[in-house]
Amino acid sequence: MTAPTRQYQIRDLLLQLAPTEGYTVSPIESVRWLRSNRPLDSTPVLYEPGIVFVCQGRKRGFIGDRTLVYDARHYLVVAVPVPFTMETDASEEAPLLAAYLRLDPALAAEVALAIDYSGIAREDTLPGPAAPLGLEASPMDDRIEGSLLRFLEAMVDPVETAVLGPALLRELYFRVLCGAQGATLRSVLGERGHLGRIALALKRIHADYAERLDVSRLAREAGLGLAAFHAHFKAVTQTTPMQYLKSTRLHRARLLMLHKGMTAAAAADRVGYESASQFSREFRRLFGRTPQVEVARLKASFAIPEQDDEAFVSSH
Structure with a gap:
């Protein structure tokens, strides 16, 4: 099956799953569908960890001096919640259609552990010393696209959703965790490296955002010196800890x-x-x-x- 054929099939399935504008919940708690018939102007956002598949239309994210495009040929992986600015392309004739998988930590960790034990995660696939960004758009490959198609085909049928849905979702997690952003996600899930340590600090901020938070305490809990904590936090989130806290509150x-x-x-x-x-x-x-x-x-x-x-x- 050619890539354009798969894309048309995925689009048609999402038209069924998201029959009305807005968000449609699915029988799987961590999965929802989006349909938007209108463009969205530049809007500050803070995505929770997850995977976004835009199957028609286009989203653009702006973080620092970088532009991330996610559309039918690119998917977005959010390893840690990062503030950025987003805009979308959509119309009545060609609505934006997307599948959003909020990260299921237990499922993701289980799959990541199996990958690590299998030896797939070789040293040359792990993140280097510099912490990567907390979110990234990557090209859609045939395996991920095929897994997404099988998952959506099951989700339009209640019986297949109940029987096959969880297994096909696991397959989709496996493809993403073995893909371009898999090493970044596994670092966060395993709390490894600088990204994993900053992820711990972000969890603390999101748990206690209404409280007075001390940056020195965040650094200690992350196992980093204050200067190193600031540097790695900025590398991952493109902002400072206090600016991040303010953004989270707002x-x-x-x-x-x-x-x-x-x-x-x-x-x-x-x-x-x-x-x-x-x-x-x-x-x-x-x-x-x-x-x-x-x-x-x-x-x-x-x-x-x-x-x-x-x-x-x-x-x-």
């Missing part, structure tokens, strides 16, 4: 206003701001709009899916 507050109906003042207090006016200033600086205007814009664009309170901030 993204979380945006979700609370969008999905919980909180006022700006209430959301500011919930995420750890002592001053509502400071919150409003920093919110506008990050998002370019007041809280009220930004929330109204997102409601009109289906930009952010519903999330559990404990989930990482997400804006796929």
Whole structure:
């Protein structure tokens, strides 16, 4: 089967799985489908760890001086939650269609361990001394595309979803973990190297973002000296620990206003701001709009899916 044929089949399956605009949940908790009939202008986002397959349309991410493109020929792997800016291409005639796999840590770790024991993860496939970015777009290869097609074919049938879905999801994880970003993901899952240590600090920030966090403590918990911690944190996230904490609080507050109906003042207090006016200033600086205007814009664009309170901030 040729690559264009597979792409058409994948597109047609996602049209079935995502029949209406917005996010559609699947019977597998960590998987959801996206359909958007309109483009999304430049928007600051903070993706939770996962894998994004855009099967029609295009997304562009801007982080530092880099541009990441993920479309029918490129998939995105988010090893750790990293703030960046995103825009999308979509229309009524050619809606953006995507499958999003929120990383299942237990499943990913199980598959990664099996890969390591098998000897697939040779030394030359492991990350070097310099920590890679926490997210990266990679070319879609035939094996990953074939696994994605088989997974989607099963997901349109309730019986196949129940019987085959988990095994086919495991196969898809295996393909990604053996692919271009597999070594990066395995470093995070195994808490190895500088990326794995920074991932620990990010988990702490996301767990305790509303509290007063001390950078020296984060560095100690990551097993790094303060200078090394700052350097590796910046290499992975393209920002400083305190800037990252501020971004996390603001993204979380945006979700609370969008999905919980909180006022700006209430959301500011919930995420750890002592001053509502400071919150409003920093919110506008990050998002370019007041809280009220930004929330109204997102409601009109289906930009952010519903999330559990404990989930990482997400804006796929």
